[in-house]
Amino acid sequence: MRGDGTETHGTKPARKFANRLHGRYGKPVEFVDERYTSVEAEATYGKIGPSDHHAAALILRQYLDALPPGA
Secondary structure (H helix, E strand, C coil), rough: CCCCCCCCCCHHHHHHHHHHHHHHHCCCCCCCCCCCCHEEEEEEECCCCHHHHHHHHHHHHHHHHHCCCCC
């Protein structure tokens, strides 16, 4: 999704993949807003190594931080 809420070219394939995962494994699939995480990763870690890895770590941290206590 874009900042204005419209879908990007990757939104539909991502939803399709999530539906396939859910159908195959029967587990809930969470969607996480990953906009601007590459920018945040570069601001946090600087330009050391692949920023995608750092952005993925930030996405995971945001998800885990949003879980209710004891989850």
